[in-house]
Amino acid sequence: MTLALGCIADDYTGASDLANMLTRCGLRTVQTIGVPDDALALPDVDAVVVSLKSRSIEASQAVARSREADKWLRARGATHVLFKICSTFDSTDAGNIGPVMDALRADSGDAIVLVTPAFPGTGRTVYQGNLFVGSVPLNESPLKDHPLNPMHDSNLERVLARQSKSKVGLVDLATVAKGAEAIRAKLIDFAKQGIGAAIIDAVFDPELEIIGQVALDHRLSVGASGMGLGLARGLIASGRVSAASASADQKAIGGPVACLAGSCSQATLAQIAHAEKSMPVLRLDPEKIVAGSSEVRRALDWSREYLGKGPVLIASSSTPDQVSALQARHGRDAAGHAIEQAMAAISEGLVAAGVRRLVIAGGETSGAVVDRLGIPAFLVGPEIAVGVPVLRCVGWSEGDAVTALKSGNFGGPDFFNDAIRLMP
Ligand SMILES: Nc1ncnc2c1ncn2[C@@H]1O[C@H](COP(=O)(O)OP(=O)(O)O)[C@@H](O)[C@H]1O
Numbered sequence: 001m002t003l004a005l006g007c008i009a010d011d012y013t014g015a016s017d018l019a020n021m022l023t024r025c026g027l028r029t030v031q032t033i034g035v036p037d038d039a040l041a042l043p044d045v046d047a048v049v050v051s052l053k054s055r056s057i058e059a060s061q062a063v064a065r066s067r068e069a070d071k072w073l074r075a076r077g078a079t080h081v082l083f084k085i086c087s088t089f090d091s092t093d094a095g096n097i098g099p100v101m102d103a104l105r106a107d108s109g110d111a112i113v114l115v116t117p118a119f120p121g122t123g124r125t126v127y128q129g130n131l132f133v134g135s136v137p138l139n140e141s142p143l144k145d146h147p148l149n150p151m152h153d154s155n156l157e158r159v160l161a162r163q164s165k166s167k168v169g170l171v172d173l174a175t176v177a178k179g180a181e182a183i184r185a186k187l188i189d190f191a192k193q194g195i196g197a198a199i200i201d202a203v204f205d206p207e208l209e210i211i212g213q214v215a216l217d218h219r220l221s222v223g224a225s226g227m228g229l230g231l232a233r234g235l236i237a238s239g240r241v242s243a244a245s246a247s248a249d250q251k252a253i254g255g256p257v258a259c260l261a262g263s264c265s266q267a268t269l270a271q272i273a274h275a276e277k278s279m280p281v282l283r284l285d286p287e288k289i290v291a292g293s294s295e296v297r298r299a300l301d302w303s304r305e306y307l308g309k310g311p312v313l314i315a316s317s318s319t320p321d322q323v324s325a326l327q328a329r330h331g332r333d334a335a336g337h338a339i340e341q342a343m344a345a346i347s348e349g350l351v352a353a354g355v356r357r358l359v360i361a362g363g364e365t366s367g368a369v370v371d372r373l374g375i376p377a378f379l380v381g382p383e384i385a386v387g388v389p390v391l392r393c394v395g396w397s398e399g400d401a402v403t404a405l406k407s408g409n410f411g412g413p414d415f416f417n418d419a420i421r422l423m424p
């Protein structure tokens with residue numbers, strides 16, 4: 001297998017979003033969980049997305065894991081690697097976008113790297129270096145209340161400069177509008193000034209196609225699925241990859257189906273409220289989970305009663321005020337970790353009860369669940385919503401199964417039923 005594109009994603013939902021984009025653009029793609037074991041039989045593909053759970057861990061660990069993934073991808077022929085970050089630039093002043101970018105750039109030997117979280121398909125656009133989520137700047141969007149990385153600054157030059165050793169510059173929309181050569185000239189100029197990272201504006205997909213074309217001159221880029229679109233289309237346009245038709249085979253799985261929500265995003269909160277109209281929903285008590293009491297057992301006892309009758313949803317999600325209150329009592333990381341581990345334990349119990357169709361909402365939540373279940377890789381199936389595909393498990397000890405890993409912010413109001421309809 002010689003890869004045309006290697007990708008390192010900093011969380012599992014982000015990885016499936018990117019794998020979905022690459023597949024839709026015509027790249028045969030597999031998503032692996034961590035750096036794959038040599039024993040794992042992977043299909044012949046154009047792109048591998050290595051999913052890490054490195055967004056919210058200590059920066060040095062994120063760097064070490066990303067470098068290991070980079071080495072694995074390069075050893076399989078990837079001359080270009082995309083470090084996939086969140087389209088809302090989820091990070092803190094301690095990292096991990098900056099430190100990982102710096103380390104991967106040093107390893108690549110590139111003088112400068114293009115960076116953009118733009119993903120117009122989900123309303124993420126970058127103008128004058130400022131990230132917009134729909135019609136509002138990042139710092140006014142629901143991301144200001146994220147439980148792990150509240151985003152309070154929309155200016156990505158500033159955000160990245162605070163967490164990176166590289167000097168950061170901006171390639172503005174006016175330059176992008178002039179085309180690939182203008183961007184190339186700007187990057188040469190930046191590199192002469194010692195600028196090592198360039199935030200690049202993008203509002204619509206055609207700009208990302210130009211950006212992808214230029215990014216392919218380099219060995220590394222940093223971005224979200226918009227950058228993935230640009231790179232995939234660039235690879236196909238240049239003839240380096242011939243376009244394949246999308247999607248893994250869709251053999252029906254059957255049996256019980258369950259949904260787990262650990263995301264506290266506005267979108268997920270609304271989706272849970274919507275699901276309550278059509279399926280039994282159990283709301284976990286986060287305080288009891290953190291105190292270590294028997295919420296896992298309660299959830300599994302509850303689910304046993306309903307699983308044979310139709311889909312169920314188990315949610316830990318709370319409103320921003322409730323999240324802040326819990327974090328004030330127990331600490332942000334301790335609260336997040338305890339709830340993620342409870343979700344993982346519940347997923348294990350659900351699988352033991354025969355569930356092979358599982359919908360998970362939340363990036364960190366998905367990471368904890370997929371790790372606990374030991375699923376090594378996924379192939380991309382049909383698209384449920386922009387950025388969220390059905391995933392078919394590859395090489396899993398429990399056999400055939402499908403899942404969907406939903407980024408907290410993605411999906412329409414009836415997301416859970418939308419997902420279930422595509423998971424026969
Ligand atoms: N009720 C709650 N209070 C505090 N934190 C919570 C609650 N429910 C879930 N969490 C934690 O919030 C974080 C949500 O992050 P994540 O799963 O990545 O969702 P998103 O995709 O919206 O970012 C996780 O660490 C999760 O364990």
Ligand SMILES: O=C(O)[C@@H](O)C(=O)COP(=O)(O)O
Nearest residue numbers: 013014017086087363407408
């Ligand atoms: O780029 C995106 O917005 C997503 O792919 C993503 O990374 C989602 O992260 P979570 O919101 O933590 O699921």
